[in-house]
Amino acid sequence: MSLPPEKASELKQIIHNHLLKMDIHGKIREVLAATLSDHRGHAQRPLSEADLVQALQRRGIVDDMMRNLHVTQVVRRILDSSMRASQPVCHVCSEDVVLVPSANIDPSRRYLYLQVLDGKAFLEHLQEPEPLPGQVCSTFMLYLHFRNQRFRSKPVPCACEPALREGFLLEVHRSGLGEGSKMADATSMLSMSDPVHLVLIRTDTSSETTLVSSYFLDWRIVLGSPSGKTCLALELMGVGSESKVPAGVLTVSLEFYPPITEALSADIISTQQSLERQRTAEKERLFLVYAKQWWREFLEIRPSHQSKMVKIFAQDENGVNRPVCSYVRVLRAGRLLESPRQAARFVSLMAQERAPVVGGGAGGKQEQWCSLLAFLSRGKGDCEDHATLLCSLLLGFGLDAYVCVGTKARGTPHTWVLTRGADGSATFWESLTACRYLHRAIDPDAPPLAPQPKPSSPYRTVGCAFNHHSFLANCQPSDAVELCVFDFQNQCRWKAMSEEALKSVCTPGSTASLPPLPPLCAPSLDPAAASNHLELELRYLVSEHRKDLELATVWDDHLSYLLSSALLAYELERCTGVSCGNEEFQDAVRRAVPDGHTFKGFPIHFLHRNARRAFATCLRSAFCEEIVCCRGDHVRLAVRVRVFAYPENACAVWLMFACKYRSVL
Structure with missing residues (x-):
């Protein structure tokens, strides 16, 4: 299947960009210089083109070039991620160039490829310093919703001209009964008033989020483009009391795949709107x-x-x-x-x-x-x-x-x-x-x-x-x-x-001004990994805190494990209103604490996963501080963290500090 002319030129530009990135011309010049130098010593025949290609192959230049030209893999990765409804996220790296191919997608369906090219004029971040490698900085993240499909971008550092470069493959399907599998033509798409809802979120260094802008894009303007592709500058406005103040500009391109056969006139589109x-x-x-x-x-x-x-x-x-x-x-x-x-x-x-x-x-x-x-x-x-x-x-x-x-x-x-x-x-x-x-x-x-x-x-x-x-x-x-x-x-x-x-x-669809209702997304967080990570961080903070007090820290892994059942019981009680499982936990603790020893435990609940914030909050409790700073004979400390993940990555974080020590009369 041949590519359209605009796709062929885009593919050529991809290859050119990759060759420049590899500095392929410099490498070829080095190989040519070395080959000519060796050839002068025993010039029995003229140097042919085959000799030069063989020299490039010996140096591995050709293999390196083919390995770096990974357009097919990039496209497949983008398509796979775009087609997953459960995890509707499509990332496009700035180093990768993405085409919307004519293979590996349902040819009987219509898709709208929305590409965010860049961001400009975010003047509130004009003085934002350039982040250093590995430095934590404030970030922008773009969220999209279109006809029951949700997407999010990768985070990019906040700047006056943020590097928001993303591609999203949106399926445009008919909503009539029994017509969901039919390809939407230009006429049927003209009657689809559902906008693409874009929400820009700013996340600062302390993980606090701020709503920057909420924009409804009428994508049907691309129906009037003879080439089937158009480019727009979207002026994002602020929110709340700043809803009349521009927040920044996003440059986006819209393109149908497969291309529509006949474009509609601008008068028809404007009349419908x-x-x-x-x-x-x-x-x-x-x-x-x-x-x-x-x-x-x-x-x-x-x-x-x-x-x-x-x-x-x-x-x-x-x-x-x-x-x-x-x-x-x-x-x-x-x-x-x-x-x-x-x-x-x-x-x-x-x-x-x-x-x-x-x-x-x-x-x-x-x-x-x-x-x-x-x-x-x-x-x-x-x-x-x-x-x-x-x-x-x-x-x-x-x-x-x-x-x-x-x-x-x-x-x-x-x-x-x-x-x-x-x-x-x-x-x-x-x-x-x-x-x-x-x-x-x-x-x-x-x-x-x-x-x-x-x-x-x-x-x-x-x-x-x-x-x-x-x-x-x-x-x-x-x-x-x-x-x-x-x-x-x-x-x-x-x-x-x-x-x-x-x-x-x-009623949904009664007016064009009503925003569509997005579906909930499953959590992408791994609760076990998040629990382990937060628990290790808390162990380190406790050890450092006790070291400052000139106290040794000995952890009891078995006692830490026993705390899990209590944390699960607390979360189940919050969900159902019914308390269960505490009897088994109390019996296990009695068996784990020897005669003549005292056990103390301090459970607490958070909505975030910041270990330092959580530890600082716990130390404000005199009872928790008494456990963390416990002094005595045969002191053993325990800490357990349970992260319970809900839709939209909402988290219930339960943690418990505990200690056991020999009582001194």
Whole structure:
């Protein structure tokens, strides 16, 4: 199969770049000079071309050149990594040049090859020093999502012109029933309004992540390119309060494989995009008119409703106002999560961090409900991000789940999740901790001496509840949670929005402005290797700490191993709420500690894998410091680490320090 002309020229450029990199011309000149010098001494016949080639072969120049021209292997590696849906990562090294070949991929499918060529004008990093070899520095990482496919780039050092050079092979498939295996043509692709969502994350030297930009790329512009390939400069804007400030520019190229036979005219593409924008704008306008009327009716019920926390719209990371119902979808995790409680545990392992406020003063809060890809890529967010993700997962497990908006103690705004049982019971789920609270309402009309349930949850008021197709405002006389009855069918207690109105702007595909829902990714972390590495680091830190105190350190490997069962029991209890396995652990410790000896243990839980941070935190506990700095007769120390990996590489890290020593009376 012959290559297209543009591919042939690109292949020639590949070979030329590799030859320059090897300094092949200099090596050939050296061989020629040596051969001519040897030939002058016994010139019996003219020096032929075959003699020169033979000399190059003897020196190994030809073999070296062929070994370095590893284009086929590079292409195969890129394709293999791109085609794996479970690990959708495609790396393109700057030294490697990648072609989209016509072999080893399904010829009946259409692919969009998106290549990030470079980054420019990241002015915030203008003064970033050039990292030295082996030096830890801040890095950029790019995350992509397109039609249920997720990708991430390799990290590159932060700079004004970061070396973001990556290639991603995106499959463009039809979404109609029974048409998934058919090749998408230009006409069918024109109707696909799903954008390529790009999220840029910055990770600093302490492993803290920051959301730099979130960009939605309409890739259909390439449908109008006669060559089937186009190059774009994407201006990435900041997030939150800086959503109007440019963060930098990415240069990307887009190309279809196999190439489309006939390009569409630019007028057809622009007309389709214009019609989609008009339909979206009209739907959003009609919903806004309806929401205003609904709000006026809600205020007419009772004047005090003006102060209730009824939130219909929320700003995303790009400063776009969206209905809160659009942040919740039915999300199924496949085999990555096995139960609702395990889902709650996973969400709680995502760290909490409020959106930063510039000049907001004490107590200020910047509203920022992140899109799901931005939240997952960053690995942390505020309580709203946690609650919408947990609600989406619980809906996927078939529960009747809602996000509640209200307050906690001292009037602090907060969101959490509510599930309703078939018997009418209500259970609160705290998405930040995975704690569950069974709600029992207090009856204000009961006799004074009648027994009343005590509030078990930390929530004080609730203004509204919503999910992907319902929005309900609390119109009971009091919005106190302890008095609230969560009977959503009772219109005297809860005022509901029209489901049809919500469906017009919140259903996937209803408007072009809704970001698609990305799937969860399996963890790429090896829990056993991570546990061993962190445990060795902690052993070193403990030994050095005791050395500073002029204390010897003797480790008891058997005792360290016994601590594993306790750490597993702690994690299972966090997941299921049921304590199990402690009896066996206690019996094993009794057998391992001789008579007349004392055992002490200190378990602790972290959301990170930084050994120095963890050790410094442990030493703040007087009990842990007593174990680490134990003095006495026959002192033996133990430490055990268990890393439990969840989707998106969220980690529950349990560690326990222990010691045993002979008691002195």
